[in-house]
Amino acid sequence: MNIYGASGHGKVVYDIVKSRNLQIDAIFDDNVEIKKFLGLKVTHKPTEDQLASPSVFAIGDNMIRKSVARRFTGAIAEALSHTSAIISDNIKMGAGTVVMPGAIINSGSSIGEHCIINSGAVVEHDVQLEDFVHIAPNTVITGNVNIGEGTQVGTGASVIPGVKIGKWASIGAGAVIIEDVPDFAVVVGNPGKIIKYLNE
Numbered sequence: 001m002n003i004y005g006a007s008g009h010g011k012v013v014y015d016i017v018k019s020r021n022l023q024i025d026a027i028f029d030d031n032v033e034i035k036k037f038l039g040l041k042v043t044h045k046p047t048e049d050q051l052a053s054p055s056v057f058a059i060g061d062n063m064i065r066k067s068v069a070r071r072f073t074g075a076i077a078e079a080l081s082h083t084s085a086i087i088s089d090n091i092k093m094g095a096g097t098v099v100m101p102g103a104i105i106n107s108g109s110s111i112g113e114h115c116i117i118n119s120g121a122v123v124e125h126d127v128q129l130e131d132f133v134h135i136a137p138n139t140v141i142t143g144n145v146n147i148g149e150g151t152q153v154g155t156g157a158s159v160i161p162g163v164k165i166g167k168w169a170s171i172g173a174g175a176v177i178i179e180d181v182p183d184f185a186v187v188v189g190n191p192g193k194i195i196k197y198l199n200e
């Protein structure tokens with residue numbers, strides 16, 4: 001398979017692929033200045049043959065990951081998880097999603113495409129995450145929470161049961177979310193308060 005994104009996030013995705021004993025065929029990156037990644041050659045213009053092998057987008061920024069994924073013409077990898085992650089059999093996970101070391105995803109949850117469930121994050125039962133969501137390291141999403149497309153929940157944040165968070169919102173590191181969050185809102189603190197809205 002291929003890793004698209006020769007970045008810090010890409011290094012952790014590399015470890016996931018290695019933990020599964022999968023073969024890495026190529027590393028892609030749009031930045032022509034990046035020539036090497038963990039000792040491997042970086043490809044800037046993939047060939048048709050390379051595009052036939054499934055790719056995972058190792059790009060931490062949700063908006064950039066979406067734009068790269070949407071214009072990509074090659075095969076896309078199935079969801080990929082580190083062997084140390086604990087994932088219920090009773091969940092759905094879309095293509096391109098990555099689950100980092102030590103993360104937990106419990107029964108009844110549904111994870112969209114190209115999401116990141118980062119190191120040590122907990123996604124409890126019956127959670128629904130739309131595409132391109134990032135749950136940052138050590139964050140806790142409790143039961144029956146819904147999170148819209150492209151939202152990032154910052155490291156160490158907690159979301160109490162049943163809360164709905166809109167699309168392309170940004171939850172600050174360490175925030176405690178106890179009520180619904182609208183689309184594009186930036187929320188920080190305990191209890192979480194809206195400080196601004198991101199430009200649609």
Ligand SMILES: CC(=O)SCCNC(=O)CCNC(=O)[C@H](O)C(C)(C)COP(=O)(O)OP(=O)(O)OC[C@H]1O[C@@H](n2cnc3c(N)ncnc32)[C@H](O)[C@@H]1OP(=O)(O)O
Pocket residue numbers: 118136137153154155170171172173174175186187188189195
């Ligand atoms: C493997 C990995 O590395 S995954 C990476 C995961 N990434 C994260 O967890 C990052 C989470 N991001 C944050 O917490 C950011 O601070 C954000 C998104 C909430 C806000 O970022 P910005 O829009 O740049 O806001 P900015 O830094 O200008 O701060 C605005 C105000 O909010 C406050 N603020 C920012 N973040 C927080 C926070 N997490 N908790 C409390 N207050 C905060 C600032 O102190 C500032 O207050 P002031 O106006 O009184 O001075």
